[in-house]
Amino acid sequence: MGKGYILAVDQSTSGTKTMVVDSKGEILARSSREHKQYYPQPGWVEHDPLEIYENVKFVLRDVMEKNGLAPDYMDALAITNQRETAVVWDKNTGLPIYNAIVWQCRRTSKFCDELKSKGLENTIKDKTGLMLDPYFSATKVKWILDNVKGAREKANRGELLFGNIDGWLIWKLTGGKIHATDYTNASRTLLFNIKTLQWDKDLLHIFDIPESMLPKIKFSDDIFGSTKIGELFNISLPISGIIGDSQGALFGQQCFEVGMAKATYGTGSSVLMNIGKSYIEPKSGLVTAVAWGVGGKVEYALEGIIHCTGDAIKWVKENLGLFQDFSQMNQMISSVKDNEGVYVIPAFTGLGIPYWDTYARAAISGMSRGSNKNHVVRAAVESIAYQIRDAVEVIQDESSIPLRELRVDGGPTGNKFLMQFQADILKVNVAKAAIAELSSMGSVYIAGLAVGVWKSKEEIKALRKASEVYVPMMEEKLRKQYYSGWKTAVKRILTK
Numbered sequence: 001m002g003k004g005y006i007l008a009v010d011q012s013t014s015g016t017k018t019m020v021v022d023s024k025g026e027i028l029a030r031s032s033r034e035h036k037q038y039y040p041q042p043g044w045v046e047h048d049p050l051e052i053y054e055n056v057k058f059v060l061r062d063v064m065e066k067n068g069l070a071p072d073y074m075d076a077l078a079i080t081n082q083r084e085t086a087v088v089w090d091k092n093t094g095l096p097i098y099n100a101i102v103w104q105c106r107r108t109s110k111f112c113d114e115l116k117s118k119g120l121e122n123t124i125k126d127k128t129g130l131m132l133d134p135y136f137s138a139t140k141v142k143w144i145l146d147n148v149k150g151a152r153e154k155a156n157r158g159e160l161l162f163g164n165i166d167g168w169l170i171w172k173l174t175g176g177k178i179h180a181t182d183y184t185n186a187s188r189t190l191l192f193n194i195k196t197l198q199w200d201k202d203l204l205h206i207f208d209i210p211e212s213m214l215p216k217i218k219f220s221d222d223i224f225g226s227t228k229i230g231e232l233f234n235i236s237l238p239i240s241g242i243i244g245d246s247q248g249a250l251f252g253q254q255c256f257e258v259g260m261a262k263a264t265y266g267t268g269s270s271v272l273m274n275i276g277k278s279y280i281e282p283k284s285g286l287v288t289a290v291a292w293g294v295g296g297k298v299e300y301a302l303e304g305i306i307h308c309t310g311d312a313i314k315w316v317k318e319n320l321g322l323f324q325d326f327s328q329m330n331q332m333i334s335s336v337k338d339n340e341g342v343y344v345i346p347a348f349t350g351l352g353i354p355y356w357d358t359y360a361r362a363a364i365s366g367m368s369r370g371s372n373k374n375h376v377v378r379a380a381v382e383s384i385a386y387q388i389r390d391a392v393e394v395i396q397d398e399s400s401i402p403l404r405e406l407r408v409d410g411g412p413t414g415n416k417f418l419m420q421f422q423a424d425i426l427k428v429n430v431a432k433a434a435i436a437e438l439s440s441m442g443s444v445y446i447a448g449l450a451v452g453v454w455k456s457k458e459e460i461k462a463l464r465k466a467s468e469v470y471v472p473m474m475e476e477k478l479r480k481q482y483y484s485g486w487k488t489a490v491k492r493i494l495t496k
Contacts, residue, residue: 003073003075004022004023004075004453005020005021005022005023005028005073005074005075006021006074006075006077006078006125006444006447006448006453007020007060007063007064007074007076007077007078007237007240008021008077008078008080008440008441008443008444009021009056009060009077009078009079009080009081009169009440009448010080010081010245010248010437010439010440010443011079011080011081011082011165011166011169011270011298011487012082012245012266012267012322012356012439013082013085013102013103013104013266013267014034014035014037014266014267015033015034015035016029016032016033016035016052016055016059017030017031017032017059017437017440018031018032018033018055018056018059018060018062018063019063019440020063020064020067021440021444022442023448023453024461024463025460025465026260027435027437027442028067028069029063029064029066029067029069029121029230030063030437031059031060031062031063031066032059033055033059033124034057035047035051035052035055035422036048037047038099038120038485039372040141040286041107042109042282043105043106043109043349044106044107044200045102045104045105045349046099046100046101046105046134047085047099047100047102048100048163049087049089049096049098049099050096050102050167052100052117052165052168052169052480053129053168053169053172056169056173057231058367060077060232061232061233064233066349070430071232071233071234071235071237072219072235072397074276074451075238075447075448075451075452076237076238076239076240076241076447076448076450076451076453077173077227077237077238077239077240077447078239078240078241078242078443078446078447079166079170079239079241079242079443080166080241080242080243080244080245080248080439080440080442080443081164081165081166081168081169081185081244081245082102082103082165082245083103083164083185083188083244083245083246084103084135084137084140084164084188084189085100085101085102085103085137085164085165086101086135086140086141086144086162086163086164087100087162087163087164087165087167087168087346088141088144088148088151088160088161088162089160089161089163089171090154090159090160090161091142091159091160091161091176091179092159094171094172094176095146096168096429097148097154097160097427098144098147098148098151098454099150100165100168101140102145102289103135103268104135104267104268104307104308104349105134105140105349106134106135106349106350106358107140107143108134108139108140108142108143109134109138109350109359110360111134111142111143112132112133112134112139113135115132115206116132119261120132120206120244121169122227123202124190124203124206124207126201127193127194127195127200127202127283128187128190128192128193128194128200129187129279129281129282129287129288130187130188130190130287130473131285131287131290131356132190133356133358134237134358135190135224135305135352136188136189136190136309137162137164137188137190138189138191138203138207138209139189139190139207140164140443141207141209141213141449142207142208142209145160145208145209151463155210155212155213156210156226158210158212160163160213161179161180161213161223162209162213162214162215162216163181163183163215164189164244165187166182166242166244167179167180167181167185167215168310169338169359169467170224170225170242170320171241172231173227173228173231173232174224174225174226174227174228174239176216176230177225177228178216178224178239179215180216180217180218180225180242180426181215181216181217181218181242182217182218182219182220182222182225182242182243182244182293183197183217183219183220183290183292183293183298184216184220184243184244184247184248184289184290184291184292184293185242185244186199186215186217186290187289187290187301187348188244188289190203190207190299190429191203191204191209191214192205192217194279194288194290194300195299195443196215196276198217199211199214199217200408204312207247212271213259215244216380217295217448218293219294219295219296220240220241220242220243220291220292220294220443220446220489221240221241221294221295221446221447221449221450222224222240222450223238223239223240223450223451224239224240224242225238225239226238226239227239228422228482230392231353231492236452238451239446240447240450241442241447241448241450242387242444242452243292243440243442243443243446243448245264245266246264246272246289246303246439247272247289247290247292247301247436247442248439248440248441248442248443249262249264249270249272249410249438249439249442250272250274250291250292250301250332250442251261251283251291251292251294251441251442251443251445251446252409252433252437252438252440252441252442252443252444252445253407253409253433253438253442254441254457254460254461254464255273255274255407255474256270256420256457256461257274258274258275258276258401259273259274259275259399259401260273260274260407260461261274261390261392261395261403261404261407262407262409262438263310263392263403263406263407263408263409263411264408264410264438264439265384265408265409265411265412265413266309266310266410266411266412267308267309267310267311267314268306268307268309268310268311268352269289269306269309269310269384269387269388269391269410270304270305270306270396271303271304271306271388271391271392271406271436272289272291272301272302272303272394273301273302273303273395273399273401274291274299274301275288275291275300275301275302275399275448276299276300277297277298277300277411278300278421279297279300280300280302280398280399282302282398283398283450284394284397284398285304285352285353285356285394285396286303286304286353286355286394286395287302287303287305288300288301288302289302289482290304291303292372292446294449295449302395302398302399304352304353304390304391304394304395305352305353305356305390305391305431306353306387306388306390306391307346307347307348307349307350307351307352307384308346308347308348308349309346309383309384309387309388309412310384310410310411310412311346311348312346312380312381312383312384313380313381313412315346315380315385316344316376316377316380317329321375322373322376322378323377324379325414326484327444329377329381330415330417331372332373332377332378333374333376333378333381333417334370334417336374336375337383339375339378339379339466339482339485340364340366340368340370340371340375341366341368341485341487342364342366342367342371342375342376343364343366343382343383343386343485343486344362344363344364344365344376344379344380344382344383345360345363345364345365345381345383345489345493346380347360347362347363348361348362349360351490351493351494353390353391354391354393354394355392355484355490355494357494357495359495359496360493360494360495361493362493362495363489363492364376364379365489366485366489370386381417381418381421382421382482383414383484383486384412384418384422385418385421385422385425385426386425386483386486388406388422388426389425389426390484392406392426399461400496403426403444404428404429405428405429405430405431406426406428406429406430406431407431407433407467408422408430408431408432408433409433409436409437409438409439410436410438411436412415413432413436415435417489419432419468422470422472423470423471423472423473424472424473424474424479425474425482425483426472427472427479428472429469429470429471429472430469430470431467431468431469431470432467432468432469433465433467433469434465434467435465436465445460450458
């Protein structure tokens with residue numbers, strides 16, 4: 001047994017972070033490493049699963065060595081991950097047969113349209129709680145089976161395995177012994193029946209995916225297996241606390257009661273509201289997600305999915321070259337008194353909630369002769385807040401629960417302008433967590449429950465640090481003007 005420390009991996013879209021957390025909920029050490037993004041065609045996004053796995057091993061060793069921590073101090077290894085990104089690998093060689101197809105990738109849009117034309121959209125939504133959209137894993141797996149030479153034959157012989165990133169990492173870390181996922185990741189595949197809580201044979205038939213490829217589904221606080229001795233360290237660590245990143249953040253934000261909501265700001269964003277143990281049929285572009293499976297019970301959440309938020313800032317910085325670092329970005333924003341009608345709509349891979357327009361594409365709207373790069377940078381940052389409001393409005397309408405506070409996490413929440421603007425445009429308090437790594441903390445808390453570091457959610461609640469709270473200050477007239485301008489700008493790029 002360790003000393004009450006949990007080692008955590010957050011494998012995200014842009015890179016891999018790791019940290020060590022003690023029994024008081026304090027982060028003792030951190031390490032991170034980015035991985036390469038591949039864009040083989042417009043709208044296509046891929047990662048190298050082997051690079052990701054090597055990075056995971058690197059940061060896990062790095063965080064221990066740099067901070068003088070011994071592996072036998074650790075009680076468990078927790079994993080939270082980018083959801084919907086699909087990996088298919090050969091179970092005999094342990095090698096991927098193609099790059100991981102990332103959640104942002106739109107290559108399967110036409111196949112989704114074909115299924116819709118066959119009248120299958122409602123069947124799929126009824127079983128999964130999800131939209132029929134390229135965002136989710138199933139169409140990516142089908143694409144790999146249909147487009148990689150020999151893949152379909154290998155799959156039919158039971159030689160190929162599929163997993164989201166969590167399943168891939170668990171399989172590799174256990175030396176190929178464990179092929180498993182948790183309920184949150186399973187519920188993002190379009191192959192999982194959210195009502196029966198099992199893989200669904202009808203869905204497997206629709207997407208033409210052999211059942212032999214699928215991982216076993218477990219509760220997030222199950223012990224999934226143990227790391228292979230020598231794969232990471234000279235000891236074996238139990239693996240638990242497996243949860244998709246957005247749901248991990250919901251748990252990390254301690255949104256344990258019905259009606260509590262959080263927004264995670266990353267490459268894209270997810271707004272989640274805890275709706276408890278009863279399933280709600282989603283409408284208006286929302287999806288119903290498994291919030292977590294803990295203590296032998298599954299709880300649900302309503303979710304609004306946004307394809308591009310933080311990535312809009314990255315695009316303005318790297319692709320347009322409008323600023324070099326984030327202190328310069330803040331100076332540019334403060335140099336203009338408002339957006340002067342300029343809006344950036346970052347629909348690089350289509351639009352999510354509430355539009356769900358796969359074919360919409362990005363635009364900068366409303367520029368006049370007096371517009372300059374400062375307005376564009378400000379508009380890119382503002383676009384995050386507008387999209388969060390889009391999602392919140394739908395969630396409030398469908399749940400009939402008014403939002404009294406939004407708990408937020410993720411890298412972009414460090415930007416004070418964005419957080420104040422978010423509070424202003426929502427007209428509710430925005431509570432920024434004292435630490436940014438809420439997805440990791442969610443997986444840590446769950447792993448800690450699994451191995452006895454904490455006994456209950458009540459113990460975990462007692463660990464919560466004071467939040468930085470942003471209070472709305474904007475005049476109502478200006479709030480309406482800004483948001484109305486956003487809605488008008490979005491309409492200009494919609495294709496349906």
